[in-house]
Amino acid sequence: MTTNRVNTDDWGDRGTTVLDANELVLNMGPQHPSTHGVLRVILKLDGEKINGTECVIGYLHRGVEKIGENRTYTQFAPYTDRMDYVAAVSNGMGYCEAVEKLLNVEAPPRAQYIRVIMAELQRIASHQVWLGTHALDIGAMTPLFYTFRDREEILKIFEKYCGARLTTHAFRIGGCQYETYEGFEKEVLKFCDFVEPKIGEYEALLTTNRIWVERTKGIGILNGADCKALGVTGPVLRASGVKWDLRKAQPYEAYAKFDFEIPVGDHGDTYDRYLVRIREMYQSLRIIRQAVEGLPEGPIMAKVPKIIKPPVGEIYHSIEAPKGELGYFLVSDGSTQPYRTRIRPPSFVNLQALDKMVRGMLMADVVAVIGTLDIVLGEVDR
């Protein structure tokens, strides 16, 4: 019978890439709850086994890089928040730093510390969103409520600091626009004490949970060499045993002053990536505590002209965003607008590894692997 065949005649050119006689082609997305946005994956199946995948992306393409060329340096900053919208602070920080590098200025120490505190809070929030949704995909519903409940506290701090919860635009080129509010340090420390046992709660729910372990151990394995070849960075790379974190490798801001570790995994599977991210949250807390304790007094803005006009030149600057290496390549022609704004998004590059990770696995593992890659489609498509 031909009932399980897909008629590819009306697919146009795409049909040619997809079919072999015994393969079933299944379309997943773009509207699918576990694709974390509008990602479409075309799966080639042999029974339940994955023979190959093809990602179709671009549904959320807004031309961010083109917009960047048509706005001034200052005007473009808020747009960066809309890329990885669950980690807006990190995006904005990377951009501000890149422009600062191009201008050859450096944010004052106090601003750097504030940035570190905010960025690490954001890392925890981003990991919480990841954990909640990833666990939900796999079938554990409780962690979602726990993580979102605790993330709320971070968003409250953001709101008090800069008035926005999600697309924060927290920093400015040259430093920070806002001084910390009264009681900021106390509140952040209180949050650290509050959330530390909560991360333990997530672990209690999952780390030794038999279903969780069965669904994640040995799933979507990626070894270190593959990661490097595929350009995969962030927790995914570290879970494959490569001890590499830009905060340590090429420290930016005040990161060189803090004492923290880089958690790594051994097997490069979904379970290790889960452990790495959980342990990263603890490390972030460690950094935040040190930063709050050592928060220096002083100005929060460097001397930056009102109209930003970097000298002619090019710069590539990248930071360790919650999802991996987030890079900005800026070309200045000496005018108020960048001549070229290139964003190197971690999600886009990491997503490319999906095919390698799910080949030979089962259909249900695709959901787990998409979750473990921690992609945000706003950043994939820009």
Place this chain on the structure above:
Amino acid sequence: MPDETKPNGTPPPEGTQSTEKPAAEVKSSEVKPSEVKAAAESKLPSPAATPPKSEATAAAKPAAPTAVKPAAPAKPAGPVPVPWETELTRQLKQRYGSGIREASTYLGQNYLVVDPAILSEILLLMCQDEGFDYCVDITAVHYPKREKAEFDVIYVLYSFAQNTRVRVKTQIADGATLPTAVPIWETANWLEREVFDMFGIRFTGHPDMKRILLPEEWKGHPLRKDYDILKQDTEWVKINLGIESGQ
């Protein structure tokens, strides 16, 4: 680095009276001798690239470039690229001669400008012999005013072992192709597809050279400078979305 370079970062006071406000300075110091050199060297067509089309469409946009145009070249007092000399660049120059057009350091970042003919050889050498095992990014920049070399294609490379970055840059004409880097770094697959999608630069030998972010049937390559920000493939929009315009 920050300490030594900081004074340059805020050039206004250094050039004129230190009491002046930055904004005022920008206009006052019209032309500096080094301006010609800096502008010529990077051959940036600057705002001139955008206005022709934008006049008709975006009202707010042309205002900004024209307003700043006279003052734009007034800042080359800042850092300038200095020659990058190491064992590696010496060897490369010896081996490839004029194929290595430039080896410089700008703001502490090293870059090579190489002839497109030897590009794949250089990339392979960088990956296998020099240990640049991680291709961070591949991107392009469009300079429509540059004769026969409208595009810069840039490879950002990183070496885990040495913890260093380098950018390999090449210049090609519109319509010319480059050899793919996929056999060297798998990650080049999507990155090259994006460059093709946005700039229309084809990579020969690429396993799947097609658009990635825009729809397959879309016409035009949006990150070219002659593609205005409000421009779109109206035909595609009409057929596929059933509306007159996506704006």
